[in-house]
Amino acid sequence: MPRIGVFVCHCGENIGRTVDCARVARELGELPGVAHAVDYKYMCSDPGQRLVKQAIAEKGLDGVVVAACSPRMHERTFRRACSASGLNPYLCEMANIREHCSWIHEDRQAATAKAIDLTRAIVEKVKRNRPLEPIRIPVEKRALVIGGGIAGIQAALDIAEGGGEVVLVEKEPSIGGHMSQLSETFPTLDCSQCILTPRMVEVYQHPRIKLLAFSEVEAVGGYIGNFEVKIRRKARCVDETKCNGCGECQSVCPNKKVPSEFDQELGRRTAIYVPFPQAVPNIPVLDRESCALFKGRAKGFKEDACGKCKQACGREAIDFEQQDSFVTEKVGAIVVATGFQLYSIGKDQPTPQLKGYGEYGYGEIPDVIDGLQFERLASASGPTGGVIKRPSDGKEPKTIVFLQCIGSRDAAKGIEYCSKICCMYVAKHTMLYRHKVHDGRAYVFYMDIRAAGKGYDEFTRRAIEKEGAIYLRGRVSKLERAGDVIKVYGADTLSGEPVTIDADMVVLATAVRPQPGIESLAQKLSISYDAHGFINEAHPKLRPVETSTAGVFVAGACQAPRDIPDSVAMASAAATKVLGLFSNKELEREPTVATVNESLCTGCFHCERVCPYGAVERRELKDGEGNLNKVAAHVNKGVCQGCGTCQATCPSKSVELQGFTDEQIWAAINAL
Amino acid sequence: MKELRQIAAKLLTDGAVKVVIGWEEGPRGARAAFVTRPEDAERLIFDARCVQNLATYLSPRRRHVVGLGKAAVVAKPCDAKAIAGLIRESQVKREDVVILGVRCGGVVREPTMPASLTAETVADRCGICETREPTLYDHLIGEPQPEPPRVTRREEQIAALMQKTPQERFAFWSQQLERCIRCHACREVCPMCFCEQCVADKTRPVWIESSSHPRANFAWQMTRVMHQAGRCVDCGECERACPVGIPLNLLTRYTAQSVEKRFGHKPSDDPSIAAPIGTFRSDDSQEFIR
């Protein structure tokens, strides 16, 4: 016979007012297997907990039911109390007679009857509870950081500084991300490269950071503390171990007309190239699409059409035959920091929800550019050496119109959210422009100015009040080429007047979107993402850098539009989470996971199909002589999160979720 | 028939299989045959009386059959769907079975009936079946077959039942299940019921009471049919095996109709097509959810 203790809490008046707690205790006390039943004013108080502890010791209880508030409130409290008196904490459960009873009913009789039912069901369940021990799993003290922008760099450096090892994967030839393209940064107007490049070099030189540039995550297996990640190292056609970054290959490459991705196609590069002079690693990549040799091979030429770079290389580092290779890294934690891309106003859109801007010429008017292109024009290391020239004819624009919220905050164009960074960088752009073109006029069409942040409002006010930017509240209905100028047809909603401006150049603050391919990466990592592809945090307020998968963290603009300080703060937060994880020798996890009764399992693997975490494995069962008996399901306790979908799906009920076994639920239903 | 016997004999002679599971003439019509010697292949027959779904003998639960060694099995299109089900659900490996697919023009209701098909004698399921030959086979045997007589009496029965009030349906099934003796023949004969221990035999806890009263029988049939949803190949064996004549196919067929309507899924003999329960689409209809 079990010996269950029932402890009914009055919660002051909260429960006692509508539920006859003494009667609940009395009736439960008469239930077979209940060895002890009392009611008390405040069960969660010290004296209340002492009642529980004493009863366990004195009455030899083998199960405890506390009828009080929601288990979400105090289950941990009472389990700890039980643990302190030597009772396995998983033999203690709560019946919720406050939130689910006394607070929502006025009829004392009905509420008392319900409280008795609810408590009886939990008593019957607890009779069938089993002692459980926390699951301990080892932790690999190595982290994978995906994305080498400022967020990834910060996370990698913080983790490495904290003693962890880091594998940093970047899909582009160099780390640095979008921040390396920026000219100056708001609200201080300090040079982006000046603050970023030392951090990039630090990453490269750090003894605990392994940098895998021009690489992508191919597959992810395992679970928190024990991930196994397969990484594709894309073929550079350059042997990284031999190259010393001298640049000879670039200088001899005959194709010097390739649009430069780094310069947002406003500048040119060679076919074999380093994206920018400060690139890390400073190792070129051969772009096969633009290379005469590979173009020739694709056409079936018998002899290679070029090979100048290979001849020029003194280190014999160039290898035209190089193929993609794969490495596998074992890591304990993963930080996703893949950053953003800008929405394009063109006709071709990745999803039907997103619409381009026909009214702005679908991106086909040459002097209508986006914010990142303007950054390159304003950058001292950019294609114009920092002189503002318009792309079509190189003329210095005397009038620039900046349009905010292009794509953002416009459900009709497919994006409802605010891209957050645009108000600030447009203000910055007007200033950079006016610093370079003193007689230039900068107009800004805006919906609202969102400048919440330290020094941010001061910054936008400075653009308007001190630096002469003309802000017009309203939208632009149409952009039209008219000879040398672009006609900007807008409305100033504050004066109620239509406005037409002849602009030399138009800069669009286009929406921030997650990187292409984020969905497939998220699926590999089993983390969730929203309708736009931004990674979902585990909780919007309380767990902002965790994801739905334990051990996978998120930082920067892949989670939502973020500026640099936010991205860095998030990256440091994620790094702290990783280091917290690494500070344990082993991980302790809740033991409420599924286990398979292998002798009953028929191996139909319905459980494998429904498991959201891929926790079900196939295990061969052999007899004493090593002959295969059958293949049965096995649940990896490290991966299982305890949803129990497997058990409801299993036709023979050969898998059981600990803490919510069929016997426990059956008993609870029977008692109601 | 000659072709079937030749292939069976050759498979046995070559040692490619140890047993050929087919049909033979029995005292009460066509019955299952287990041929292990090449000369016995002459016993094999195939005609419209070959009602039984032989896929059930491939289930690992049939240890005495599995113990004979690698099997070849004669399979009508509906039998092939069951074999595909067993492969899909990891009970049988494709390479471990030789499938002798037969073209099928429908079968009679009982193997004791004469082999000629009329609207009267044709099995309910064949009356609406559109599959004349399996696509899952190693050998495809026989001439192309004509369509069986089209009958829809079972569909009409279902429609009529669904016209009634829930209370009337409950009364109908209570009456039917009153007769159930819980022999579990419906389970034993089913090719897709292959659990080592059925949930109905579980004692900790007892979800389904083992005694044969209507309450337990309701629980049993609801559970059995639920487990068959999207998996049932409509071979009709459960109803045929029922010694007290409960119209079990009304349940399985109605469930199949619902599954098809909701998820666009029909049982198929392609093992790579997943059953609809155990997978999902994020935009599945949820008109019944508040």
Next chain:
Amino acid sequence: MATEETKAFEPKIVAFVCNWCTYTGADLAGTSRLQMSPNVRVVRLPCTGRIDPLFLIKAFERGADGVIVSGCHPADCHYTAGNYHARRRFAVFREIADMMGVDNQRMTFSWVSASEGNKWRDVVNETTERVRNLGPFTEYQSLSRD
């Protein structure tokens, strides 16, 4: 006997809910002091994915007049997909039950999020009212004599 007959029928309803959304939503209803009918008994499960049709059958066997299954809205599942599996499972189960004569009016399926205390109250009240109008599930309960 006359007193027996005049005593109003109070339905017994068992609710199977997930821990993360509906149970928390029901907690919120409590903390918001939303009054609702006392006929519903909640059984807490980690996820709707854990809810087995056998639970519903057992509840009816044990005299429930109605049942509620409630969990997280699509895309909100704490375990990412348990509710999607449950949705398919119960889409089919309710039709099987309907075929066998278990009035679908006796079963409520709902998505109630952790912030929808109001909705939980409505689900509870509406189900209770609906089942009260149907009357006791005597058909099933009368099967119980064995």
